[in-house]
Amino acid sequence: MSSRFIPRKHVLALSIASLFASGAYAQTTTVETEPTAASTVVVTGTRVSNRTVLDTASPVDVISADTLKNSGTTEINQALSVALPSLNFPRPGLADGTDTVRPATLRGMAPDQTLVLVNSKRRHSSSLVNLNTTIGRGSSAVDLNTIPTSIVKNIEVLRDGAAAQYGSDAISGVVNLRLRTDRSGGEATVNYGARITEYNLLNAAAPAGGTWTAPASRKRTDGQSANVSVWKGLAWGDTGFVTIAAEYKDQAHTERSGYDMRQQYARVGTAYDPRELTVNRFSAWYGEPEMQQTTLFLNAGNDLGNGVKIYGWSSYQKREARSGGFYRIAQDVRNITSIYPDGFLPIIAPSVDDYSATGGVTWTLGAWDMDASLGYGKNKMQFQIENTLNRSIGPTSATSFDAGGFSYAQTVLNLTGVRKVDVAGLASPLNVAVGTELRNEAYTLFAGEPDSYRYGGVVVNGTPAAPGAQVFPGFRPANAVDTSRSSFAAFTDFEANLTPELLASIAVRGEHYTDFGNSLAGKFAGRYDFNKQFALRGSVQNGFRAPSPQQQNFTSTSTNFIDGVPYEITTFKPTDPVAVALGAQPLKAEKSVNLSLGGVLRMNSASLTVDAYQIKVKDRIVLSENLTSTAVRNFITSQGFIGVGGGRFFINGVETKTKGVDVVFNVPYNAGNVGKFDFTVAANVTKTEVTKVPTTTQLAALSPAPVLFDRLNVLTLEKGQPKNKLNASATWTQGPIGATLRATRYGEVLSPGTTAALDFVMHPRTTVDLEGRYALTKQLSLAMGAENLFDQYPETLTPALNTTGNSSFSNYAPFGRAGRYVYARATYAF
Numbered sequence: 162m163s164s165r166f167i168p169r170k171h172v173l174a175l176s177i178a179s180l181f182a183s184g185a186y187a188q189t190t191t192v193e194t195e196p197t198a199a200s201t202v203v204v205t206g207t208r209v210s211n212r213t214v215l216d217t218a219s220p221v222d223v224i225s226a227d228t229l230k231n232s233g234t235t236e237i238n239q240a241l242s243v244a245l246p247s248l249n250f251p252r253p254g255l256a257d258g259t260d261t262v263r264p265a266t267l268r269g270m271a272p273d274q275t276l277v278l279v280n281s282k283r284r285h286s287s288s289l290v291n292l293n294t295t296i297g298r299g300s301s302a303v304d305l306n307t308i309p310t311s312i313v314k315n316i317e318v319l320r321d322g323a324a325a326q327y328g329s330d331a332i333s334g335v336v337n338l339r340l341r342t343d344r345s346g347g348e349a350t351v352n353y354g355a356r357i358t359e360y361n362l363l364n365a366a367a368p369a370g371g372t373w374t375a376p377a378s379r380k381r382t383d384g385q386s387a388n389v390s391v392w393k394g395l396a397w398g399d400t401g402f403v404t405i406a407a408e409y410k411d412q413a414h415t416e417r418s419g420y421d422m423r424q425q426y427a428r429v430g431t432a433y434d435p436r437e438l439t440v441n442r443f444s445a446w447y448g449e450p451e452m453q454q455t456t457l458f459l460n461a462g463n464d465l466g467n468g469v470k471i472y473g474w475s476s477y478q479k480r481e482a483r484s485g486g487f488y489r490i491a492q493d494v495r496n497i498t499s500i501y502p503d504g505f506l507p508i509i510a511p512s513v514d515d516y517s518a519t520g521g522v523t524w525t526l527g528a529w530d531m532d533a534s535l536g537y538g539k540n541k542m543q544f545q546i547e548n549t550l551n552r553s554i555g556p557t558s559a560t561s562f563d564a565g566g567f568s569y570a571q572t573v574l575n576l577t578g579v580r581k582v583d584v585a586g587l588a589s590p591l592n593v594a595v596g597t598e599l600r601n602e603a604y605t606l607f608a609g610e611p612d613s614y615r616y617g618g619v620v621v622n623g624t625p626a627a628p629g630a631q632v633f634p635g636f637r638p639a640n641a642v643d644t645s646r647s648s649f650a651a652f653t654d655f656e657a658n659l660t661p662e663l664l665a666s667i668a669v670r671g672e673h674y675t676d677f678g679n680s681l682a683g684k685f686a687g688r689y690d691f692n693k694q695f696a697l698r699g700s701v702q703n704g705f706r707a708p709s710p711q712q713q714n715f716t717s718t719s720t721n722f723i724d725g726v727p728y729e730i731t732t733f734k735p736t737d738p739v740a741v742a743l744g745a746q747p748l749k750a751e752k753s754v755n756l757s758l759g760g761v762l763r764m765n766s767a768s769l770t771v772d773a774y775q776i777k778v779k780d781r782i783v784l785s786e787n788l789t790s791t792a793v794r795n796f797i798t799s800q801g802f803i804g805v806g807g808g809r810f811f812i813n814g815v816e817t818k819t820k821g822v823d824v825v826f827n828v829p830y831n832a833g834n835v836g837k838f839d840f841t842v843a844a845n846v847t848k849t850e851v852t853k854v855p856t857t858t859q860l861a862a863l864s865p866a867p868v869l870f871d872r873l874n875v876l877t878l879e880k881g882q883p884k885n886k887l888n889a890s891a892t893w894t895q896g897p898i899g900a901t902l903r904a905t906r907y908g909e910v911l912s913p914g915t916t917a918a919l920d921f922v923m924h925p926r927t928t929v930d931l932e933g934r935y936a937l938t939k940q941l942s943l944a945m946g947a948e949n950l951f952d953q954y955p956e957t958l959t960p961a962l963n964t965t966g967n968s969s970f971s972n973y974a975p976f977g978r979a980g981r982y983v984y985a986r987a988t989y990a991f
Contacts, residue, residue: 162450204281205317205337206326207666208579208594209656215761218666218686218698219321220772220823226341228648229310229930231892231901233354233948233984235388235410237305237316241336242976243905243930245318245359246822246845246886248650252449252977253295255968256415258542258634260450260484261511262289262298262304268320269819269847269882270333270776272302274706276323278337279308280460280474282519283328285538288569288604290711290733292784295972296881298874299784299811301569301711304540305336307478307515311350312406312458314341320772320823322755324704325668325684328598328650331775332704332753340460340474343394344402350391350988356384356415356449356979357950358455362969364420365960375420383432384415384449384979393751401463408456414483415448417978419958421966425490425504425573440503445967446485449979454480480513483547486632487967494621495631499556507632508547515540519948521575531578532596546613546630553626554617565609565636568643569711574599589658596652603645604710609635616803625803634717642714642734645678648707664688672705676713677749680705699758700770708748708782712811730787731802733810739800743788744857744869749813752779759823767828774821781815783855786871792863813869814855817878821847836895847887851875873904876913876920883908883975897936901946904929905976912971914962921971923955923963928976944986 201214201223214221221972222245225887229240242250242265250265255760264272272291277284287304291297316338323331392406421442426434436784455478462472486507496504543566550558577596584591608614613635616990617629629635649672656666668684684702716734733740735748759772789807797808823845830838854870885908892901905928932946956975963969970978 163991180331192795203277203317204334206319206321206323207656208593208654209592212582212894215763215770218664218688219319219700219757220759220825221768222318222320222825224316224318224393226310226314226421229313229316230350230988231934231944232930233352233932233946233982234386235310235352235390235408237308237313237338240310240606241265241316241318243888243903244890246843246888247320247821247847249296249882249886249975251296251973251975252979253972254447254449254978255445255485255487256291256293256295256972257482257486257509258289258511258544259291259293259295260509261415261452261480261482261513262287262542264291264300264302265305266296266777266882267318267336268333268774268821268845269849270778271300272297273300273330273709274304274332274778276327276329276335277303278327278335279519280340280472281337282534282536283571283573283600285517285571286450286569286709286711288540288542288567288711290715292717292782294873298877299712299782301709304515305338307456307476307540308338309390309406309408309456309458311348311390311408312340312404312460314339321700321757321774322704322753322776323672323684324706324753325682325702326652326654328670328672329705329707329750332706332751332755334579334779340458341392341394341404341406342402342460342462343392343404344396345394346539346990347391347393348988350384350986352388352390352984354386354982354984355382356980357382357817357983360417360954360969360978360980361449361957362420363957363959363963364966365422365964367422368424368627371422371424371433371437373422373442375422375442379443381416384413384982386410386412397461397463401461403459403461406458408454410452410454412449414446414451414485415979416443416446417448417969417980419963419966419969421445421488421490422960423490423965425492427492431623436503438813442966444488444504444506445965446506447968447970450482450484452480452482454478468525470523471880472523473518474518475518476598477516478513480508480515483508483510485509487965488925489631491954495552495627497552497556498551500550500558502558505548505550507549507630508987509633509900510545510547512543512545513541514842516577525801526578529578529580532575534573534575536573537571539568539570542566542634544609544633546633546635549631551612551615551617551628551630552621553615553619553628554612555619558617559612562613562630562635563610564613564630564633565607566636567604567606567711567715570603572601582918584657586870587657587659589663594654598650598652600650601645602647602710604642604714606636606640606642606714606716607725608638608641610822628803641714642716644710644714646674646710648674662690664690672707674750677708677747678748678838680707694763696761697759698761700755702755703893704753704755706751706753706782708750708811712782713748730789731797731805731808732784733808735811737810739797739802739808742796742859743793743808743810745810745812748782750813751781751813753777767826769826770824772823774823776819778817778819780813781817782811782813782940783815783870783874785812785869786867786874788860788867790863790865790867792865793867796863812855814853815851815878816853817849817851819849821845836893836898839892841888841890844886847882848884849879851878873913873915876911877973880911881913881973883910886975897942899934901932902930907975910973910975912973919962921956921958923971923974926953926955926976928953940990942988944988946984948982948984949980954978954980
């Protein structure tokens with residue numbers, strides 16, 4: 162539903178009236194004992210207190226702190242991906258900043274179509290825009306890995322649209338991280354592991370006359386990772402708590418390149434250079450990045466008496482990462498042999514600073530539970546490009562450059578509340594919640610040093626050399642941005658049992674944005690309990706996602722390989738004169754319509770839920786094709802951009818329809834002396850169809866007319882994620898001994914090319930994780946395990962799709978390409 166005809170002053174009046182009439186939703190920060198799956202109380206997707214996970218009108222998954230802890234890697238996204246079949250985390254490589262901030266997806270949608278909350282408050286997103294050929298291309302999502310797992314009590318994942326309840330971004334669902342609220346106790350954990358693996362190679366033959374040959378496979382021990390974390394609960398007076406968590410991570414990079422069969426050096430006369438037989442042909446970094454990361458997190462709250470409580474949390478993370486770009490061989494025209502006689506591997510080394518602070522107060526006002534909060538979060542990413550050069554400067558070029566960067570900041574003011582009203586004829590009190598939200602977003606893009614972007618005048622073979630630092634030219638002063646926008650929202654939410662069996666809820670939310678206008682979202686959800694064992698639930702709603710400031714303002718130039726051919730591609734702002742000339746327009750909000758229908762079945766302690774869904778999105782914001790045709794390049798050159806191989810920009814206009822089914826079956830079982838078991842089997846089937854693609858009259862006028870959103874990107878949306886996924890896990894405890902066994906089957910995935918001949922199908926693969934635990938004392942426990950125990954890899958790319966040898970595997974591989982990870986963990990409770 163659109164509200165562009167609703168004047169802003171009416172929205173403001175409605176919100177003020179709502180506050181005086183009804184109040185706001187109050188956040189709770191009480192300590193809870195560890196519940197069973199069926200009795201877990203959730204706060205996501207409902208504003209009724211004491212609603213359990215199996216009593217909601219929409220599906221909610223709860224991932225416990227133990228689930229997060231009992232795994233080898235400490236990334237929240239990775240833990241969620243093996244716990245939830247509808248969540249995918251493909252772990253791309255050779256993708257610039259996306260190597261460092263890797264997005265996840267829910268229900269086959271884009272990463273930025275899932276809203277992330279911390280204690281039910283909106284979390285700020287990363288400043289990074291994912292640009293290259295990866296899942297989530299064009300999105301800017303929340304970086305969950307800025308939150309240490311040690312501070313998390315549990316994670317609630319609402320698998321349903323919720324824009325009417327929470328605002329922009331909640332098209333596919335909501336991830337709500339609930340923080341620890343401990344007044345005492347603590348835990349220190351040391352985790353160390355490494356990749357011990359072997360992978361197969363498929364490589365082209367050496368050039369005619371070449372005698373070098375590639376091995377059939379390669380063994381690697383790398384990716385060593387050490388993680389030290391600690392959390393401590395402290396008492397704050399008689400009723401308050403302060404929970405502090407700290408984490409340090411040191412990770413070595415992994416390298417899964419192919420064997421580079423290309424001729425590296427110019428011939429000596431008619432003969433090959435002897436160095437062809439001695440050069441390292443495993444020359445690329447393709448895998449997990451090198452990373453050092455320090456994180457601090459604090460959560461606090463106290464009861465001041467008379468119904469007044471205060472709460473707040475704050476976080477800071479410093480992340481230093483290094484990942485590789487595409488290798489430049491010695492005779493590459495982008496190389497200067499006097500600087501790098503054997504070629505060079507450019508290193509992209511982003512530095513990320515992420516911090517946040519939120520504080521609030523809850524109180525009672527008559528019959529209303531009120532909540533007011535103010536939150537601020539900022540993510541800054543600055544790039545240093547190492548082991549590189551500016552080819553256009555010549556032999557005097559430096560080899561390391563400050564390439565500039567960007568930042569995103571968010572300030573959110575909430576005033577919300579909730580109350581119950583007795584209404585005649587209803588089987589339960591009517592739960593009424595209303596509130597307002599004022600949000601300000603700021604985006605800054607700052608230039609690098611001049612040599613990181615400038616054209617130095619060198620001409621190579623009659624063509625101007627590419628300007629700027631190789632692999633990642635710095636941001637230019639002309640790219641610099643310092644902008645902000647504000648939005649104002651008002652919502653109302655009603656929920657009650659119309660009869661003892663029938664639960665119904667209605668939510669409506671109106672928002673005004675200073676840069677594109679208004680949006681109105683509504684949701685109706687219901688649930689009917691036929692008896693204590695069986696219930697049906699469903700919802701119908703419309704939603705929206707506002708264009709992010711990153712999508713509206715980002716601009717840069719980088720190297721992209723398209724079907725094995727390198728291009729220097731510039732991303733233009735939608736308002737840039739070049740983009741406007743090609744048909745770009747100011748971005749507007751995405752609009753969605755969600756339908757869901759599901760069932761809940763209780764069988765003593767076991768439970769089964771089945772939920773079907775359909776999500777239609779209109780005006781979906783996408784990054785256009787890399788427009789590299791001669792007509793486009795000539796036009797861009799006429800605008801003064803020297804050495805640029807093509808352009809792209811963000812645009813509305815794609816329409817998609819996603820259908821799927823989620824199934825979750827859980828059985829806890831007490832086997833007496835044998836121990837306690839918890840079995841879970843969960844499955845997801847998702848299918849996305851692109852029903853409309855954008856066009857512009859300006860591009861249609863070029864000859865030949867380029868396609869704005871072509872088959873590669875269409876197929877990425879339709880088939881770039883697993884068509885189905887199955888998770889099965891079993892956890893066993895017996896006294897001091899415990900074990901967890903997980904298996905995850907990923908369905909077929911297509912890595913699309915620009916033509917059907919270049920499509921690459923990855924067939925289903927199953928990965929298995931196994932961990933054993935033993936408690937030496939009440940305080941000290943040890944664990945050993947392996948993720949991807951049987952060392953599974955996706956299919957190796959053919960030589961036609963890996964012409965450089967840099968990338969042996971597709972970035973669309975749903976579980977990455979790092980191989981087996983073996984680890985040990987020691988935990989001391991105090």
